[in-house]
Amino acid sequence: MLTYKGKVIMSNRHIKSDVILIGAGIMSATLGTMLKELAPDWKITVFEKLEKAGEESSQELNNAGTGHAALCELNYTSEKTDGSIDISKAIKVNEQFQDSLQFWSYLVNRNLISNPQNFIMPLPHMSMVQGEKNVEFLKRRFETMSNNPLFQGMEFSDNTETLKEWIPLIMNDRKSKEPIAATKIDSGTDVNFGALTRMLVDHLKNNEVDVNYKHSVESIKRMKDGTWEIKVHDLEGCKMEYHKAKFVFLGAGGGSLELLQKSGIPEGKHIGGFPISGLFMVCNNQEIVEQHNGKVYGKAAVGAPPMSVPHLDTRYIDNKKSLLFGPFAGFSPKFLKTGSYMDLFASIKPHNITTLLAAGVKEMALTKYLIQQLLLSKEQRMEELRDFIPTAKSEDWDIIVAGQRVQVIKDTAAGKGTLQFGTEVVSAADGSIAALLGASPGASTAVSVMLEVINKCFPQQMKEWEPKIKEMIPSYGVKLVENPELINEIHTTTAQALELNKK
Structure with a gap:
């Protein structure tokens, strides 16, 4: 144990848990809630770098809020x-x-x-x-x-x-x-994933789950007994802690790739990430907001990624009706909205560099599209909005920066360096660690994706758990x-x- 001026700055003692969840977004919150129902006696610990839950991709203005049901x-x-x-x-x-x-x-x-x-x-x-x-x-x-x-x-x-x-x-x-x-179907939904995340995390906290904010995971190391050692920086207490768990879930949004690489598992090799940022236009005129009721999706431009399909959305945020249009794609080398401009470069490793280079050659149309989007002025964005609302006035709309998404790049049967659109689980062969990578439909399918994690990582418990899963x-x-x-x-x-x- 190391101390400075009477304060512990590093403890060599392992704090043990059955499950460690890294990131307090909708994915970790969903998995934690499901595991608490399936194994109520397990000790679950959550680490979140930010000061509260659901502040990155799950935050209500960082995503479209569409209950993605392919309607x-x-x-x-x-x-x-x-x-x-x-x-x-x-x-x-x-x-x-x-x-x-x-x-x-x-x-x-x-x-x-x-x-x-x-x-x-x-x-x-x-x-x-x-x-x-x-x-x-x-x-x-x-x-x-x-x-x-x-x-x-x-x-x-x-x-x-x-x-x-x-x-x-x-x-x-x-x-x-x-x-x-x-086409119209009235059974669609608007989902505030930020609010849902906070509800789930509050439920976990009320049920003896240890939720730690302002805690940054510095390293992940497999121990000889097959468990995982997590080195965590307590940003508020200015100290390092060592935690140990049988199972670790990397649900840190765009930050999951870096943590997956740190784990060293072979399943994390030959995988890269391509960050795409987004902008939404938000209507500041409530009279106009009240004239629209629905989520209206159009067709994506040629060369545009699926997440950039233009849509005019009614949203309910803090029980107030709002209206958003977008997203307009952009580029930032950050893997998280609160991340570092070095994230993309730090993710380039000897084992994935050829995969990334192959993707760069294959995705020239996407690169051109992103450059064009970056160069758009507000008035040019307004012209795109007028394809939906012919009478739209510039003074009625503001621009906000949405969340960062990291699209998975990996080698597939379709070829080396294939850019993946969707949500993907990467797990170790022994099921002791799993990472959630990718983007849309993401949060909407969190329960299904976490069922996949549970099936992959807890096969021995599935027979015992199946009746409860069917109840849920x-x-x-x-x-x-x-x-x-x-x-x-x-x-x-x-x-x-x-x-x-x-x-």
């Missing part, structure tokens, strides 16, 4: 060479979101969290396209999806009067003669798309528990 996001449905529409990815994302709705309902029904309207609100999800070719695509997409039990209630219209009822702000004073169409998520182990009656039951029970039927 409106056109990038989850693709056109095949024969003209038919592939909705397999949309089905997967929707089923994952149903897991989240069921788990949140379980927590509300058992009074583990309360006041669901503080984090989730019912909101129509819409897709809107312009141009004859895009209208034809949207109609075929609607015909395919509306025949699937997961997407019951979806409507399509290319009728001007109907669209004026659905999206009056978008249709007002529209001079363009281009064909325009939209009744559709666990079932393909919803093949069970229409169960879909209807889940839609009814989750809407009731989460108060989604209230206007």
Whole structure:
């Protein structure tokens, strides 16, 4: 033990836990809450570098707040060479979101969290396209999806009067003669993931989980007995601590890649990260905010990453209605909004440099797109907004910086240095450590992704835990798309528990 002026600055004594969660965002909060239900006697410890939970990617203005159920996001449905529409990815994302709705309902029904309207609100999800070719695509997409039990209630219209009822702000004073169409489904949601994260972490704190803010993880080292030693810097107490755990989860958003590399596990080799930042435009005129009700997603520009699909969103933040448009993509070498400008360079290692270089060659279109986005003036951004709101005035809109996302780059069957879009779990062969990497649909699928972590990392406990998992998520182990009656039951029970039927 080292001391300075009577204060401990480093302790060699290991503080033992069963589980250590690094990062206090929606992923760690979800995993911690699930494990507390499955193994209530386990000691769980959380480390967060910032001063409170959910301040990075989970923070309400750092993400779109869309309950991603593939109801409106056109990038989850693709056109095949024969003209038919592939909705397999949309089905997967929707089923994952149903897991989240069921788990949140379980927590509300058992009074583990309360006041669901503080984090989730019912909101129509819409897709809107312009141009004859895009209208034809949207109609075929609607015909395919509306025949699937997961997407019951979806409507399509290319009728001007109907669209004026659905999206009056978008249709007002529209001079363009281009064909325009939209789909609408009223079962969509707006989710405040920041508020939900804080609720879950407060629940954990009230149930003997040790949550440590202003604690930065400096190193991760595997011990001879297979456990993990975590060296932690207590930023407020100005001291170092050593913690030890059987299982470690790296849920630090863009910071997870650095921690994964520090762990030294072979599964973390040949993986890199490409950071993408974002901007949203926020309406400061409440009269305009009140004229729109829904999340309206358009089509991404050629070369744009899926996370940059333009959308005009009603949001509920602190129970106040707001209106956002974006995101506009940008670039920063930081892996976290509060990170370092050296993050990207520090992530380059001998084992992943060829992977990163290969991605650089393959993603020239993305690089060009990001440069173009960086050079946009506010007035140029306003012109993009006017594709959605023809009457938009610059003085009614402000620009805010959204969160950082780190897209995974790795070697796949598709080739070396493939840029991945989505959320990915990387775990050690023995299941003693797991990392969550990637971006959208991210938070919306947190429950499904954490089930994947639990299955990978705790196979010995799964037989014992399965009844409880089915209690928390009744559709666990079932393909919803093949069970229409169960879909209807889940839609009814989750809407009731989460108060989604209230206007």
